[in-house]
Amino acid sequence: MTLQRPENRHQVALLRRLRDEGPRSRAELNDGVDLSRSKLAAEVDRLIELGLIEATGLAASRGGRRSTALALSSRTRLLCVDIGATSVDVALADAELNVLAHVREDVEVRLGPDVVIDRALDLARKLVADQPGTVLAGVGVGVPGPVNFDRGEPVSPPIMPGWNGYPVRERFATALGCPAIVDNDVNIMALGEKHAGIARRANDFLFVKIGTGIGCGVVIRGEVYRGVNGSAGDIGHIQVDDEGPVCTCGNFGCLEAHFGGAALRRDALAAARSGRSAFLADRLAQGVTLSAIDVGAAAEAGDPHATAMVREGGRVLGEVLAGLVSFFNPGLVVLGGGVSQLGHELLAQVRSVVYQRSLPLATGNLPIVLSELDDEAGVIGAARMISDQLYSTLPGSRS
Amino acid sequence: MTLQRPENRHQVALLRRLRDEGPRSRAELNDGVDLSRSKLAAEVDRLIELGLIEATGLAASRGGRRSTALALSSRTRLLCVDIGATSVDVALADAELNVLAHVREDVEVRLGPDVVIDRALDLARKLVADQPGTVLAGVGVGVPGPVNFDRGEPVSPPIMPGWNGYPVRERFATALGCPAIVDNDVNIMALGEKHAGIARRANDFLFVKIGTGIGCGVVIRGEVYRGVNGSAGDIGHIQVDDEGPVCTCGNFGCLEAHFGGAALRRDALAAARSGRSAFLADRLAQGVTLSAIDVGAAAEAGDPHATAMVREGGRVLGEVLAGLVSFFNPGLVVLGGGVSQLGHELLAQVRSVVYQRSLPLATGNLPIVLSELDDEAGVIGAARMISDQLYSTLPGSRS
Numbered sequence: 001m002t003l004q005r006p007e008n009r010h011q012v013a014l015l016r017r018l019r020d021e022g023p024r025s026r027a028e029l030n031d032g033v034d035l036s037r038s039k040l041a042a043e044v045d046r047l048i049e050l051g052l053i054e055a056t057g058l059a060a061s062r063g064g065r066r067s068t069a070l071a072l073s074s075r076t077r078l079l080c081v082d083i084g085a086t087s088v089d090v091a092l093a094d095a096e097l098n099v100l101a102h103v104r105e106d107v108e109v110r111l112g113p114d115v116v117i118d119r120a121l122d123l124a125r126k127l128v129a130d131q132p133g134t135v136l137a138g139v140g141v142g143v144p145g146p147v148n149f150d151r152g153e154p155v156s157p158p159i160m161p162g163w164n165g166y167p168v169r170e171r172f173a174t175a176l177g178c179p180a181i182v183d184n185d186v187n188i189m190a191l192g193e194k195h196a197g198i199a200r201r202a203n204d205f206l207f208v209k210i211g212t213g214i215g216c217g218v219v220i221r222g223e224v225y226r227g228v229n230g231s232a233g234d235i236g237h238i239q240v241d242d243e244g245p246v247c248t249c250g251n252f253g254c255l256e257a258h259f260g261g262a263a264l265r266r267d268a269l270a271a272a273r274s275g276r277s278a279f280l281a282d283r284l285a286q287g288v289t290l291s292a293i294d295v296g297a298a299a300e301a302g303d304p305h306a307t308a309m310v311r312e313g314g315r316v317l318g319e320v321l322a323g324l325v326s327f328f329n330p331g332l333v334v335l336g337g338g339v340s341q342l343g344h345e346l347l348a349q350v351r352s353v354v355y356q357r358s359l360p361l362a363t364g365n366l367p368i369v370l371s372e373l374d375d376e377a378g379v380i381g382a383a384r385m386i387s388d389q390l391y392s393t394l395p396g397s398r399s
Numbered sequence: 400m401t402l403q404r405p406e407n408r409h410q411v412a413l414l415r416r417l418r419d420e421g422p423r424s425r426a427e428l429n430d431g432v433d434l435s436r437s438k439l440a441a442e443v444d445r446l447i448e449l450g451l452i453e454a455t456g457l458a459a460s461r462g463g464r465r466s467t468a469l470a471l472s473s474r475t476r477l478l479c480v481d482i483g484a485t486s487v488d489v490a491l492a493d494a495e496l497n498v499l500a501h502v503r504e505d506v507e508v509r510l511g512p513d514v515v516i517d518r519a520l521d522l523a524r525k526l527v528a529d530q531p532g533t534v535l536a537g538v539g540v541g542v543p544g545p546v547n548f549d550r551g552e553p554v555s556p557p558i559m560p561g562w563n564g565y566p567v568r569e570r571f572a573t574a575l576g577c578p579a580i581v582d583n584d585v586n587i588m589a590l591g592e593k594h595a596g597i598a599r600r601a602n603d604f605l606f607v608k609i610g611t612g613i614g615c616g617v618v619i620r621g622e623v624y625r626g627v628n629g630s631a632g633d634i635g636h637i638q639v640d641d642e643g644p645v646c647t648c649g650n651f652g653c654l655e656a657h658f659g660g661a662a663l664r665r666d667a668l669a670a671a672r673s674g675r676s677a678f679l680a681d682r683l684a685q686g687v688t689l690s691a692i693d694v695g696a697a698a699e700a701g702d703p704h705a706t707a708m709v710r711e712g713g714r715v716l717g718e719v720l721a722g723l724v725s726f727f728n729p730g731l732v733v734l735g736g737g738v739s740q741l742g743h744e745l746l747a748q749v750r751s752v753v754y755q756r757s758l759p760l761a762t763g764n765l766p767i768v769l770s771e772l773d774d775e776a777g778v779i780g781a782a783r784m785i786s787d788q789l790y791s792t793l794p795g796s797r798s
Contacts, residue, residue, distance in 0.1 A: 146760055155760060156759070156760060204626065204627055216726065218726070218727075220619060220624065225619065226728070227603065227727060227728020227729065227761070228603055228728055228729065228730040228764075229728055229760050229761060229763065229764070230728070230760075231725075231728045231758065231760040231761045232726065232727055232728040233726065233728075234725050234726070234728070234758055234760070234761065235722075235725060235726050237725060237756075237757075237758055238721070238722040238725055238726070239718065239721070239722070239756055249758065251755075251756065319638065320722070322637070322638070323634075323637040323638070323719070323722060323723075324722075324726055326630075326633050326634060326636060326637055327615065327617070327631065327632065327633070327634050327637070327723055327726070327727075328617075328626060328631055328726075329625070329626020329627055329628055329629070329630045329631040329632075329633070330626065330627065331627040356650075357636075357638055357650065358636075359630065359633055359636055359648065360555070361545055361554060361555060361628050361629075361630040361633070362626070362628060362630045362633065364628065365627075365628070
């Protein structure tokens, strides 16, 4: 059983409004819609007929008689899959994008698509089986690499051996019998920030994920901008120093080779071994596998070398962002991903460089903030992405 | 007398099609429009009634009887004003954006808005007077600085003393009795490239103007992207070298302080005075005021120092563009403005840096080309910008 698609843009607008603003009476839906009362009533009736919305309980009174509220079908379920470098998150959301269940398992993306997708499908089927009487309407999938969005396939993803050109979307759609959509994980997280995070009221903003690598989600007029090949936001390989460390991409001095999870691990190990950081040397001696978390802990404990590492990372990231702020003039910059947990020392340094280096017109009202969603951003974004597709007219239909 | 506005999105689509594709018969207009034949006929009749289109002569036959062609009203005129640092261009176009007349006068923008706008209005009134029986439908104005697009006013424009917050749009609209629109000159040139230049088939592209300063027009889905404060594309002050020359903005090592017309003039003078360039020293001795044109001539004549100047300029510009290409993943980069006349040596250097520094996915099919429109880009873009506004529904109207 599949979900019906709305037939015209008025139905699309009504569905998205019920999703983003919650249940509404007919009278409330009439406000701010450019439809006559009778046409609105006809569209609402048609949406009920299609099974996309339902009358439910009573809406707040407006002084007259109490009327029933309209809400999105309570049987609709959306599956969210967020494939990371070393784990996969699977969640189930309702039509209003409330996350009803969320599980995470460790699995290495480099084991290849067959292993990882089978694992994700197992988890998915269990979550769905726990919700009898519901309809799985669609699945949104994020992967840690560039994606050809129209084909739903990864394109030369550096940390995903075996995934290049693999039909990820088709695999999910066939296995689950519903529409699927696949995008880069950073784009999906950006959409999660837009739907439920600190970017809720921003239309043009940047979401910078500082994980193992560094990527950027570019949101324009409320929608993810992907560029002509789906590689927009690939800022990890912008050069910050033409004599800098060699990067995995083969060039010198890329942002990612200076900062990000992998670079911090490398620098933390060097600082521990050389004894430049007593804190990190201690942790290493205790058998800890050093990571960005340890650098953050060291900096917080006042270790001068670790503090300098965070500041230097913030400086190079800030320089890249300063250029992007001048170019793109966003209304907001959100920092997320694991390394953003280096926290306020990192944020202070990024802000200082951007506010100093970009022109006042671009930074006058520009907040630079840390994400508050953490792990939820990916699954909420995946739900939002497939929801946007389901709540749109089919290509070629008249609207 | 003012132009009527279309009443719904179908009328908008018909008008824009007649503008961009030229006169069409009713049968031809029916192709590729998602309207029934009878609804299309009604919309066309209404556009004739509104005076926005007219039946004209005979369209090519399709085997049946010959039918009249429909065309945009032949009486419609659009005024194009392109205010530069040291000159103003004024042109008159018809509804299909053919430039019918084009005049240019030297006038320094730093003389202030009263002087410059009076001069532009004088020129405009003469052009309009030469076209009796026509209707001036609107005016598009470009200025060499950042603009608050919603208000139609320059915002802290560095090279336009006296223009900050000046009501440029209102001045033109009141004086000419028609709608006016004001934008940054680089955005307007980008739109000109989109309408009639090398970017005609590109939807997501960058237009880089290398004049006295350096700016970038950002086109997304066929429309100019301005950012939240109208400063998007302000790439002249991206830092390329943190020990570089002091910039007019107060920072160090900005792109503009390294390259662009003003920087080249400074470096050409130094090279002539020190004798490092024999060619430029000769020109200076002849009393020439050195500019980018002389550097280009010197490089073309084989002067090694001038060639090195062009290459170094291409390198720093290429480094900034490499970052923007990674971030924005455009389908095309167009270089225009006076300094782009340094020509193929510059282009070769920019290409070499961008193709080496950006990831293959972003550069695989990325042409980097020189503009072919030169001075026309600004006036055609101004006509296109006001035309897009006139051929849209009024805010709040039902469509």
